[in-house]
Amino acid sequence: MLIFIAAPLLLVLINSFYVTASKFETVETESCTPGIAGEICVTELRTRPLLDEDDKVIRQTRYVGLQSYRNVLELEKAAGFLINNDFRSILTIDFWKALRFTLTFTFITLPIMLAAGLGIALAVNMVSERFRGQIIFVSLLPLIITPVIGALSIRWLFIGDGILTAALEMILERDIAMFAQAWTVEVLILFYRVWHIVPFAFVVLYAGLQTLNRDTLESAIIDGASRWERVRYVVVPYLMPLIVFLTVIHLMDSYRVFEEIVGLGAESHVISLQWITYDYLRPDDAGNRAISRASASAMLTMVGIVFILALPLRQTWRDYHPRRK
Amino acid sequence: MLGPAALRPSAALKTLAFGSVALWCLIAAFPIFWITVMSLKHPVDAFASNPLIVIFGDRTRETGLGISTFGLAVTAAALFSAYRIGRGALPRCASALSRAVGTRVAWILLSAAYILITPIVAIVAIPALAGSLDPLLGIFGRPIVGLTADHYVSVWVEGEFYRNFINSMTVTSGVVLISLTFGTLAGFGLARTRAKIAFWILIAALVFRALPHSVLVTGYLPVFINSAEILRPLFGEGAPTLYGKPLPVIMVLVAINQPFTIWMLRSFFANIPRELDEAARVDGCTYFQAFRYVIIPVMWPGVITTGLFSFLVGYNDYLVTSLLLDEQNQTMVPAITGYFNRETTSTDQVRAVAAAVSITAPLFFLVMVFQRHIVRGLTTGAVKG
Structure with a gap:
């Protein structure tokens, strides 16, 4: 684990301080074309890559310090917007745009997932036992389907005049293009993630419900608790450890949101932190990969995950090390 | 003791519950059903x-x-x-x-x-x-x-999708085999040891599990691209370029998957009573004999479950495979983007739908056969984790 995970991380850190680029030289060239009144000569400055003896482009790696981080964060530009109280413009910078989306995404899907998961678990618990196997079977499908494919299948339902867009148009009686503006795309991404993750919450909470002690419930009834009060004061506190567990897993996973953006083809409207790194790593038209900038944004992403994990980790620490006196 | 009558929900509530479960099943299955019809x-x-x-x-x-x-x-x-x-x-x-x-x-x-x-x-x-x-x-x-079935024929025969299928299978089986081999050994060791370092290894595994995959790929990619030059002192002129080959991708995916595998197998092994292998040790087995004759026969449920999730990591991956594999070795999931990026004709689109359904079908069978294992896997991590 140390070699295969920690070593690459170290490499990313180092890479983020260096930039590899082709070496260029500027040369003055004079090109002459024969004309009627004599030769017409044009002198121009040209930039061309330096070649070594084998006619290969010389590539040079140099230390740039925090320059790559600055390129990713564009702090000066952001600060300029901040001074002018122009908060919207900050979101035109890729990194801040991605950060904004990743955080909203994480915190909107979390309560929906927990509520829907708990609701379905309670409902399934009431339905007769004969169908439970089938219900769980159907529920598992969205969970284990390939994320890109799942997002694609949602996209095909809505694209152009797909049947669900057509249905929405009929209900709202107006023309709808789901992929034309950012917020509808975002709604679709949220919808996909909820669809994908609710089964997990459902299965975990449902398994938890099976171990709930009936005596506790019965004593709650004797004490005159209504059905709602029983859920509120008996079931939810009992399931609390599972809810915490689901929250931690969900924070980790939704911070990595990426596949939805590829599947729904949303990159022109909405991007996430992981997508930025991916984009830097992809070869551009000239076949170059912005490794240094990718490393910088990867490191920044890492910092975020440390913040997110700090709380649960402290809890684990306390569990393993009861207070020493 | 109250009878079950007191716990029984009213008719209205029962209808509501039934309705919401039915609605959920509809939402869960509909997109998958619909793309199958479309294809x-x-x-x-x-x-x-x-x-x-x-x-x-x-x-x-x-x-x-x-x-x-x-x-x-x-x-x-x-x-x-x-x-x-x-x-x-x-x-x-x-x-x-x-x-x-x-x-x-x-x-x-x-x-x-x-x-x-x-x-x-x-x-x-x-x-x-x-x-x-x-x-x-x-x-x-x-x-x-x-x-x-035209679209399936054109995807699999003309589009040579079977190549991508074989690549997917190579990568996936490699990931499953390697992560299970190391995972069982590490998981067993961590479940049995009382050393303090075990706690730190588990914490490190948890942190690494949270790591965005792109961060790891950023670390590997430059090394793979330049690997021929880096490895030349070791292998001479025949040093391989690792970029684009399945084996390095398997390595990266195993690295991504391993923290999860170790956590999961550790909790499975922690459930196997310690007395079992201690008894074998008392009877004169060496440490490895105890593992071979006592633990291996009872560990299969846990290994199958973990193997299923490792399979999903390899099979479902898009980010790693799309960045690290070249055209010939491309797996199914990134290959499908070739269809929908074109967006030229609606025929292409339906072919992409057919390819998507082809990718989903094996997963469908997987849930059907291994539902019990998957549910157990999901809940083991939760309850014992």
Whole structure:
């Protein structure tokens, strides 16, 4: 684990301080074309890559310090917007745009997932036992389907005049293009993630419900608790450890949101932190990969995950090390 | 002691519960069901805005391709029995057969047979049967739903999707094998040791599990691209370029998957009583003999479950494979982007749908056969983690 995970991380850190680029030289060239009144000569400055003896482009790696981080964060530009109280413009910078989306995404899907998961678990618990196997079977499908494919299948339902867009148009009686503006795309991404993750919450909470002690419930009834009060004061506190567990897993996973953006083809409207790194790593038209900038944004992403994990980790620490006196 | 009557919900609540469960099942299954329907239609039908046209495939039927009422009934019956066999009879057969040839062999044999036979029945036997009987059945033999397998043929045969399928299988099986080998050893060790470092390893695993995959890929990519130069002092002129080859990708995916595998197998091993292998040690087994003769026979449920999730990591991955593999070695999931990036014709789109359904089908069978294991895997991490 140390070699295969920690070593690459170290490499990313180092890479983020260096930039590899082709070496260029500027040369003055004079090109002459024969004309009627004599030769017409044009002198121009040209930039061309330096070649070594084998006619290969010389590539040079140099230390740039925090320059790559600055390129990713564009702090000066952001600060300029901040001074002018122009908060919207900050979101035109890729990194801040991605950060904004990743955080909203994480915190909107979390309560929906927990509520829907708990609701379905309670409902399934009431339905007769004969169908439970089938219900769980159907529920598992969205969970284990390939994320890109799942997002694609949602996209095909809505694209152009797909049947669900057509249905929405009929209900709202107006023309709808789901992929034309950012917020509808975002709604679709949220919808996909909820669809994908609710089964997990459902299965975990449902398994938890099976171990709930009936005596506790019965004593709650004797004490005159209504059905709602029983859920509120008996079931939810009992399931609390599972809810915490689901929250931690969900924070980790939704911070990595990426596949939805590829599947729904949303990159022109909405991007996430992981997508930025991916984009830097992809070869551009000239076949170059912005490794240094990718490393910088990867490191920044890492910092975020440390913040997110700090709380649960402290809890684990306390569990393993009861207070020493 | 109160009777169960006091716990029984009122009729209204029960209806509400039933309704919401039904609604959820509809939402959960609908997108998958719908792309399956779309993949079998003429492009004009598949992207029609009227759902009835999509289902009945008017245009597809006009081109003379379709299925009759009779064929529909046969297919429905076949699907139902395939489902029943997969969920009921297959596990029973496996446990019966396992007495003769061992659990693992029985499962592998039966799953392979099931996965091979079902598509053959669906693609070859049923159309042949319907084709020969339809003319004799009058109104029941007339096609009512347009269906065509053209898109599948063009994806798998002309588009050479089977290459991507083989690549996917190489990468996935590599990931499963390697992560299970190291995972069982590490998980067993961590479950049995009382050393303090075990705690730190587990914490590190948790942190690494949270790591965005792109961060790891950023670390690997430059090394892989330049690997020929880096490895030259070691291997001489024949030093390989690791970029684009399946083996390095397997390595990266194992690195991503390993923290999870270790956590999961640790909690499985922690459930196996310590006394079991201690008894074997008292009887004179060495440490490895105890593992071989006592632990290995009882660890299979945990290993199968973990293996399933490792399979999903390898099979479902997009980010790592799309960045690290070249065109020839591309797996199925990134290959599909080749179809929808073009967006030129709606035929291309329907082909992409067909490819997507092809990718989903194995997962469908996987849930059918291993539902119990998957549920156990999801809950083990939660309860014991």
